Amino acid sequence: MDSMPHSPCLLWLLAVTSLVPGTQPLVAGDLEGDELDETPLPAVPCDYDHCRHLQVPCQELQRAGPAACLCPGLSSALQPPHPPRLGEVRVEADMGRAEVHWCAPSSPVNQYWLLLWEGGGAPQKGPSFNSTVRRAELKGLNPGGAYVVCVVAANDAGESRAPGPGAEGLDSADGPNLGPCGRLTVPPRPLTLLHAAMGVGSALALLSCSALVWHFCLRQRWGCPRRGRPSHAGL
Numbered sequence: 610m611d612s613m614p615h616s617p618c619l620l621w622l623l624a625v626t627s628l629v630p631g632t633q634p635l636v637a638g639d640l641e642g643d644e645l646d647e648t649p650l651p652a653v654p655c656d657y658d659h660c661r662h663l664q665v666p667c668q669e670l671q672r673a674g675p676a677a678c679l680c681p682g683l684s685s686a687l688q689p690p691h692p693p694r695l696g697e698v699r700v701e702a703d704m705g706r707a708e709v710h711w712c713a714p715s716s717p718v719n720q721y722w723l724l725l726w727e728g729g730g731a732p733q734k735g736p737s738f739n740s741t742v743r744r745a746e747l748k749g750l751n752p753g754g755a756y757v758v759c760v761v762a763a764n765d766a767g768e769s770r771a772p773g774p775g776a777e778g779l780d781s782a783d784g785p786n787l788g789p790c791g792r793l794t795v796p797p798r799p800l801t802l803l804h805a806a807m808g809v810g811s812a813l814a815l816l817s818c819s820a821l822v823w824h825f826c827l828r829q830r831w832g833c834p835r836r837g838r839p840s841h842a843g844l
Contacts, residue, residue, distance in 0.1 A: 652677045660696060660712040662743040683715055689767030690716035692789040693760045696743075700750075702796045707747045711760040711789075713740075714769065718762045723747065726757040726774050752798045759790040 655678035657667040667680035684691060696710035709723060723735040723745055738745060747758065757779065759771040769789065776790040 652679050654679050654681075657681065659715075660710070660743060662710075663741045664713070664743065666740065681715060683717055686717040686764060687766055688716070690714050690718050690762040690764050690769050692769040692771070693721065693762050695758070695760055695786050695789055695791045698758065698791060698793055700793065700795055702752060702798055705748065705750045705752065705795070707750060707758075707793060707795070708744060709747060709758060709760070710744050713743065714762055716762065716769075717764050719764045721745075721763070722761050724759045724761060724771050724773065727751075727754060729774075732759075732773060747793075750793075750795045752795055754795045756793040756795070757790060758793050761789070 653676075655667050655670045655674070657670060657680065658664055659681075671678055671680060691714035693714050694712040696712055698707055698709050700707045711721070718740045720737045720739060721742060722737045724732040725735070725747060726732045735745065735747070750756065757774045757776075759773060759776075761771050762769045771789055773790060776788055779786075779790060779792050
């Protein structure tokens with residue numbers, strides 16, 4: 610019988626609640642909805658492209674983004690990086706240069722550089738680029754020259770392997786090059802082709818003149834056969 614004194618208080622509380630405008634009774638489902646709203650969204654891959662020039666490191670994208678994102682897996686920083694993948698090489702024969710593209714490996718990288726072989730000599734090493742660079746330019750290429758170019762990645766543990774002219778698949782045309790090296794051929798300049806055509810034309814003209822001179826010399830020395838004059842009958 611102890612619950613009877615509390616009944617007027619409970620009725621009074623319900624009455625006050627119903628009189629306050631905008632007040633709604635508390636429902637058990639509201640607490641569950643609030644908890645669902647605070648559930649973190651699933652992480653998505655970061656906007657990171659191994660082949661994009663001036664690509665911001667993925668760790669910086671994670672810190673700068675409004676939501677958490679996932680970075681591609683990397684090898685240990687205690688090991689030298691895997692070799693980069695050589696991409697498109699665009700040659701400008703008129704300027705004697707080429708633009709080289711590459712893709713970053715799945716390894717921590719501090720810097721890149723290019724190695725260039727011409728013939729069987731020692732490679733020429735280009736300047737170093739930071740880890741965001743994916744494109745570089747080769748200058749001073751000779752028209753008609755044949756080269757081998759390799760991309761090298763380096764970190765504190767060492768540098769990636771660059772097999773050079775002995776790399777496998779350099780001469781394969783079955784598919785894209787998946788290694789760090791590739792062959793580079795510079796076509797002759799159009800002006801050089803014009804000069805070659807003019808040289809061939811001049812040689813042909815000189816040969817024709819020599820043949821004519823030789824023909825006239827032989828004719829002057831040995832003479833030409835003359836046709837006999839027809840005899841006039843009855844004269």
